[in-house]
Amino acid sequence: MAKICVSLAEASTADLAAQAKRAFDLGADFIEARLDFLAPAEVVKAADAIDKDRSVFTLRSKSQGGRFSGTEEERVRLLRKLAEKKPMLLDVELETLQANDNLADYLELASIPTLASWHDFNSTPPTEDIAKVITEMRVYSNYVKIVTTAKTVDDAARLMSLYRNAHGLYPIIFAMGEAGVLTRVLCTLYGAPYTYAALEKAVAPGQLTLTQMHELYEGLRSR
Numbered sequence: 588m589a590k591i592c593v594s595l596a597e598a599s600t601a602d603l604a605a606q607a608k609r610a611f612d613l614g615a616d617f618i619e620a621r622l623d624f625l626a627p628a629e630v631v632k633a634a635d636a637i638d639k640d641r642s643v644f645t646l647r648s649k650s651q652g653g654r655f656s657g658t659e660e661e662r663v664r665l666l667r668k669l670a671e672k673k674p675m676l677l678d679v680e681l682e683t684l685q686a687n688d689n690l691a692d693y694l695e696l697a698s699i700p701t702l703a704s705w706h707d708f709n710s711t712p713p714t715e716d717i718a719k720v721i722t723e724m725r726v727y728s729n730y731v732k733i734v735t736t737a738k739t740v741d742d743a744a745r746l747m748s749l750y751r752n753a754h755g756l757y758p759i760i761f762a763m764g765e766a767g768v769l770t771r772v773l774c775t776l777y778g779a780p781y782t783y784a785a786l787e788k789a790v791a792p793g794q795l796t797l798t799q800m801h802e803l804y805e806g807l808r809s810r
Contacts, residue, residue: 589804590781592617592643593797594790596624596654604636610786611638615797617675617781619643621790622665623655630665634672643702644669645678651706652791663687670694676702676730681720684727691727702759704732711735711742711762717749725756730780732759736792737767746770750777759783763792771795772803 593610595618597603603625607618620637622630623646634644646666647653655662663683667690670677677694681703684691694701703724711717717733724731731753737743746762747770753760759779761770771793775782783791784800795803 588808589775589800590616591784591797591800592619592781593786594619594621594783594794595786596621596790598624600625600629600633600636603633606786607637607642610797611641613786613797614801615784615786617641617643619645619678619783621645621647621654622669623647623653623662627655627657627661627665631668631672634669634674639672639674642674643676643678644672644674647678648680648683650682651680651704652708663690666690667693670697670699670701673699676700678702678704678732679727681705681724681727685723694727700730701728702730702732703728704734707735708763709736711737711746714745714748717746718752721749721753721756721758729755730757730759734760734791735762735767736764737762737770738764739766743767743770747773747777750774750779753778763794765793768793768795772800776807 593615595606610618620642705720743762749760757780761774784797785794
């Protein structure tokens with residue numbers, strides 16, 4: 588059965604902990620804790636309130652579609668504190684890793700499982716351009732996440748073709764938007780270690796719910 592990670596974006600530690608428990612009770616394999624939806628002072632406290640061994644900690648920058656309300660310097664400091672918690676994965680944007688050598692070096696030396704991520708909220712760039720991004724990501728981690736916005740079915744198909752050249756990686760590649768919905772389902776069949784879903788309300792455009800994902804995968808299994 589394909590693994591599913593439920594994205595949770597809550598504004599309080601108590602709500603995040605409650606929703607994490609509910610997600611696991613409903614069959615989620617992992618959760619993505621979108622800690623950027625919390626006040627900066629709550630971030631570390633919230634990380635302590637959930638099962639870190641089954642969590643992806645994400646503190647998304649505004650330039651990558653996040654909600655973090657503090658300064659960039661504060662966000663980088665918090666990323667290091669979150670790394671010290673040793674979550675299943677720490678999601679860090681490629682541009683953040685490239686701009687902060689000290690953080691990147693710490694993550695490598697401390698063997699922090701890092702998910703290098705990159706998003707395009709407007710389009711799906713040419714395949715060769717995305718392939719170059721993946722090459723840059725290899726410097727920082729074997730876990731890479733590429734998310735674009737699909738405007739056409741061709742965009743979605745091109746994106747899936749990138750799995751063929753992701754040797755030695757744990758790639759998570761899919762597209763947002765209506766044209767990209769199928770990529771969220773198919774990515775695990777192409778080699779993604781897991782896909783993302785919502786618990787009830789979508790956190791990203793085109794995101795399906797955990798229940799919908801389970802139903803689709805059950806349907807595929809029965810064929």
